[in-house]
Amino acid sequence: MDKKLADDGPTTVTPWSVLLKKENGVTGRETLISSGEITTLEAIKKSGLCYDPRMRFHATLNEVDDHPEDPRRVLRVFDAIRKAGYVSNTPNPTDAFLRLPSREATLEELLRVHTPEMYEKITKTELMSREDLTNLEKISDSLYFNNESAFCARLACGSAIETCAAVVTGKVKNAFAVVRPPGHHAEPHKPGGFCLFNNVSVAARSMLQRFPEKVKRILILDWDVHHGNGTQMAFYDDPNVLYISLHRYEQGRFYPGTVYGRAENCGEGAGLGRTVNIPWPCSGMGDGDYIYAFQRVVMPIAYEFNPDLVIISSGFDAAAGDHIGQCLVTPPAYAHMTQMLMGLADGKVFASLEGGYSLDAISVSALAVAQSLIGVPPSRLHTVYASKHAVETVDMVTEIQSKFWRCMRPKFIPANPENAHVSRLHDIIRSYQAKKLFEDWKITNLPILRDSLxxxxxxxxxxxxxxxxxxVLIILIHEAPLILGDGRKDSNALKPSDSYLVDPVSLYIEWAMQQNFGLIDINIPEVVTGENKPYDMVEETKKLCTYIWDNYIELASAKNIFFIASGKAVEGVINLIASRNVMKNVRCVVNFFGSESLTGLKTASEDDLPGWYFRHSLIFVKSTDECWKKPKKNKRRYGRLIQSEHDSGTSMLEHHYRAVTQYVSHLLKKNDAS
Ligand SMILES: [Zn+2]
Incomplete structure (x- = not known):
């Protein structure tokens, strides 16, 4: 778009004010747009790009060494944008990108983030012998050095500063710095993870100091697959810099291998609430996951923060094809994320290259970002669904961040059940149910006499x-019933008169009682009031199921036992089948997986248990479960699968009630006949 405007020359571009006057039929000299008018100059303003081939001088001492932070990375990114026709080797006025000059960062600039000792440590490498450099590499955290490393690090950092300044001063509308070595792992006092100086952090600090009137608040969005520990540390107590990172975390096992990138770390002091970590629990995260996180967390918080400048720590190691990141983000997703961020800060977006180790993947991903920056509409996405891992992570982050951001409400409930006047509704409901079931059907407490249980x-x-x-004995195992109500967004308050308890389990209880069956009803709480020790719902459910089997069911007279379980409780039943001899008297196991992913029996393949399970089960699984896309191996160990249009345990219990109860009656009749 800009390229075309530039080709035509600025004189042919009609100012917006003139167009508006024509459209409105106004011919007078009155002012239609009094302030903030978009001038012709603004309309044709270019995007900026900084690339300096000298940044390739930083290399391993032994040049045949294969290192992922390969000097060719910046060349390949630049070449991809050049071959697409958006930039040239020598500045060309028809290019969509204006080439911006590179320069080294000054000592004064670097000390805005880094300690003098760290500056010294890196600068010293310029004069070190080969042997000393090798030794330094051995004691460093994922770093290599040659005599050019310090120069390249200063050049990368200075170029980031200058490119960012070109955006702030309006020389260009937005910009991309194709720089290396990367920076986001470099902490104020130590380099690490292929990073020497923290380019983005130094640029951000420099903007705040150089342009205090123009830049008061900066958003740093870090989509590199690793957590930017250095950047988080640099601004952890700074209220004016919002750091948002999406990264593989895996309980701190993924590089940098600490818990610093966990969701609970939200900043400190004046900067509390200014760090937002979105920590993925596994590899394989893709477009649907990133877009979901952007729509649910990144953009709402970014709009509320309302930055004057957006800096993207633009690593491409979450890109599909990167062997280190092992994620699946495609170029169109990078383009969409860039475009979303361009809606902020009057479009003042500056992207700085971080990691990304597949030369092909970084080229196509960076090109997609470049295209968004110059205004090419992003291509359509193919995967739009977020995975369960993404939904759970985003839910957790939303709840944590709701303490700091109005847009994240209403997730954080400021009520403490340890106070005498506060009760958990779950406990009230269960007491009410116990009382009502006793009145209606003489149903009583089943004593559980093991200490912890x-x-x-x-x-x-x-x-x-x-x-x-x-x-006939029916055993119901389920989670707490649903409470539906339209909560007030500002206070979380539910109106009791407009809130409803939805408990389809009561249908099954009534049916079992009317049929004169025996009944055991187990409610699995999600949290336990008054418990201070950690509570693992699935593990406790497994223990409870075996306890009830050993102490009650096995000793009872029932020769026709039916299990009906839903949600996380199904794990308890599956574990029971594998660990006890249930084949003799259990007629059927009905499992409603609800929102849970399908799991099966874990038994030796020569066992006849999977065959029994397959013949004696109805397993309801949501239609969006992965199992319907690719057939499972050893299918029988998953039981007899039935696709359900419903995706929660509660709605499955409710909607398949008739089918299940009719099936039980059918089995009992068949039993009588034989
Ligand atoms: Zn990375």
Whole structure:
């Protein structure tokens, strides 16, 4: 678009004010746009690009060494943009990108982020012997040095500063610095992770100091697949710099290998709430996940923060094809994310290259970012669904960040059940249910007498008073019922008159009682009131199921046992089947997986248990589950699968009630006949 405007020459471009006058039929000299008018100059302003081939001088001592932070990275990125026709080797007025000059960062600039000792440490390498450099490399955290490293690091950092300044001063509308070595792992006092000086951090600090009137607040968005520990540290207590990072975390196992990038780390002091970590729990995160995080967390918070400048720490190691990042982000997703960020800060966006180790992947990804910067509409995305991991991570981040951002409400509930006047609704409901079930059907508490279990599950296991003598025994295992209500967004308050308890389990209880079956009803709480020790819902459910089997079910008279389980509780039943001899008396296992992903029996393949499970089960799985896309191997260990249009345990219980109860009746009739 800009390229065309430039080709035509500025004289042919009609000012917006003239166009507006024509459209409105106004011919007079009145002012239609009094302030902030877009001038012709603004309309044709270019994007900026900085690239200096000398940044390739920083290399491993032994040039045949294969290192992922390969000097060719910057060349390949520049070449991709050049071959697309947006920039030339020598400045060309028809290019979409204006080439911006490179320069070394000064000592004064570097000391805005780094300590003098760290500056010394890196500068010293210019005069070190080969042997000393090799030794230094050995004791450093993922770094290599030659005598050009310090120069390249200063050049990368200075170029980032100058390119960023060109955006702030309006010389260009936005810009991309194709620089190396990268910077976001470099902490104020130490380099690391292929990074020497923290280019983006020094640029951000420099803008705040050089242009205090223009730049009061900066958003640094870091989509490199690694956590930018250096950048987070540089601004951890700074209220004027919002650092948002999307990165593989995996409980701190992924590089940089600490828990510094966890979601709970939100800044400190005046900077509390100015760090937003979106920590992915695994590899394989893709377009749907990143776009989801952008739409749910990044952009709402960014709009609320309302920055004067956006800096992208633009690593491309989350790109599809990067063997270190092992994620699946495609070029169109990078283009969409760039375009979303361009809606902020009057479009003042500056992207600085960080990691990214597949030469092909960084080329196509960087080209996509460059295209968005010059105004090419992003290509359509193919994957638009977020994975379960992304939804869970984003939910967690939303809840944590809701303490600091209005747009993240209403997730954080400022109520403490340890206060005498505050009760968890879950406990009130379970007490009410226990009372009502006793009144209606004489259903009573099932004593759980093992120490750790008894505390956790008091009031959660109920039974019909005569279940011991019944021939048919129904065992319901489920999570707490749903409470539906339209909460007030500003206060989280639910109106009791407009809130409803949705408990399809009561349908099954009524049915079992009317049929004169024995019944055990187990509610699995998600949290336990008054418990201070960690509570693992799935593990406790497994223990509870085996406890009830050993102490009650196996000793009861029932020869026709049916399990009906939903949500996370299905894990308890599956574990029970694998660990106890259930084949004799259990007629059928009905599992509603709800929002959980399908899991199967873990048994030796020669076992006949998978075959039994397949013949004696109805396993309802949501239609969006991965299992419907690719057929599972050893299918029988997953049971007899039935596709459900519903995606929560509660709605599956409700909507498949008739099918399940009819199937149980059918099995019992068949049993009678034989
Ligand atoms: Zn990285």
């Amino acid at each position: 008894s505390e956790t599950f008091a009031n959660q296991a109920l039974c019909s008073h005569d279940f011991f003598q019944k021939d």
